[in-house]
Amino acid sequence: MKIIILSRGPRLYSTRRLVEAAESRGHEVRVVDALRSYMNISSNNPTLHYKGEVIENVDAVIPRIGASVTFYGTAVLRQLEMMGVFPLNESVAITRSRDKLRSLQLLSRKGIGMPITGFANSPDDIPDLIKMVGGAPLVIKLLEGTQGIGVVLAETKKAAESVIEAFLGLNANIMVQEYIKEAGGADIRCLVVGGKVVAAMKRQAKEGEFRSNLHRGGSATLVKLTPAERKTAVKAAQIMGLNVAGVDLLRAERGPVVMEVNSSPGLEGIEKATGKDVAGMIIEFMEKNAKPHKTRTKGKG
Numbered sequence: 561m562k563i564i565i566l567s568r569g570p571r572l573y574s575t576r577r578l579v580e581a582a583e584s585r586g587h588e589v590r591v592v593d594a595l596r597s598y599m600n601i602s603s604n605n606p607t608l609h610y611k612g613e614v615i616e617n618v619d620a621v622i623p624r625i626g627a628s629v630t631f632y633g634t635a636v637l638r639q640l641e642m643m644g645v646f647p648l649n650e651s652v653a654i655t656r657s658r659d660k661l662r663s664l665q666l667l668s669r670k671g672i673g674m675p676i677t678g679f680a681n682s683p684d685d686i687p688d689l690i691k692m693v694g695g696a697p698l699v700i701k702l703l704e705g706t707q708g709i710g711v712v713l714a715e716t717k718k719a720a721e722s723v724i725e726a727f728l729g730l731n732a733n734i735m736v737q738e739y740i741k742e743a744g745g746a747d748i749r750c751l752v753v754g755g756k757v758v759a760a761m762k763r764q765a766k767e768g769e770f771r772s773n774l775h776r777g778g779s780a781t782l783v784k785l786t787p788a789e790r791k792t793a794v795k796a797a798q799i800m801g802l803n804v805a806g807v808d809l810l811r812a813e814r815g816p817v818v819m820e821v822n823s824s825p826g827l828e829g830i831e832k833a834t835g836k837d838v839a840g841m842i843i844e845f846m847e848k849n850a851k852p853h854k855t856r857t858k859g860k861g
């Protein structure tokens with residue numbers, strides 16, 4: 561197969577591992593920076609160009625689109641989809657998963673467990689919003705934050721009110737969430753590939769921190785999932801329409817709750833914590849599924 565990896569960093573661990581896994585299986589692979597790609601959107605003949613060259617005869621594309629370049633990155637991916645290239649994850653699914661609120665709304669419709677979450681626009685509604693999620697302590701989140709930035713724990717009602725007021729005053733889109741205290745600063749990352757959890761790790765926040773992100777100093781260890789956790793992760797990825805996803809769960813008293821579904825999950829933490837060849841499994845999935853024009857996105861929004 562001829563595979564393109566849409567990534568800004570050929571030297572990043574995940575990109576390197578995917579290149580390695582593809583090449584070792586005899587595929588031709590090329591890393592393309594989405595921001596240096598440009599498109600010709602003409603009737604019946606959409607083309608993609610890269611540094612003066614036309615990109616042609618590609619079978620499959622692995623999008624590794626950073627949160628800060630979602631708009632342009634998904635446009636390039638969509639162009640490839642229009643050309644009949646098989647995407648590991650579809651552009652619509654990536655766009656969907658980048659908005660935490662939209663994701664939770666879609667998951668709630670299908671009965672997936674999640675922290676009680678509220679969303680409001682007017683400062684007048686703050687007291688009721690706080691009550692709705694069960695009062696302080698509570699978590700306040702920017703809708704488009706990543707790596708733990710933009711996630712705040714408000715310990716008291718007073719603190720919650722002033723932080724929410726400040727965010728709304730800045731016109732930031734935030735959601736307010738029940739704090740799952742019993743998770744003890746840990747979350748579970750489930751790596752789903754093609755409808756199966758292929759690897760899972762527990763991330764524990766460092767001392768004095770509630771956010772378990774590895775970028776925030778969290779540490780990862782191997783974890784054994786319960787059947788309910790496995791089922792929740794698989795279903796969440798499926799609802800989001802993602803073939804490959806990093807589904808993050810919290811262990812709440814009432815069972816697993818989904819925090820977010822990541823469409824470009826990093827491979828370094830999970831491969832190192834579990835010793836699994838996740839990159840290899842991703843390429844294997846592509847081998848089984850990459851057929852030209854096999855994307856539901858074609859012609860859709």
Ligand code: ADP
Pocket residue numbers: 675699701705706707708709710711737738739740741743745746747765770771772773808810819820
């Ligand atoms: P990001 O996209 O920035 O990673 P998350 O929603 O994943 O944002 O939150 C970051 C971390 O904060 C999580 O990994 C988890 O450890 C902690 N956290 C987030 N929401 C809650 C919550 N409702 N209850 C308890 N801990 C939470």
Ligand code: MG
Pocket residue numbers: 707708773808820
């Ligand atoms: Mg997270």
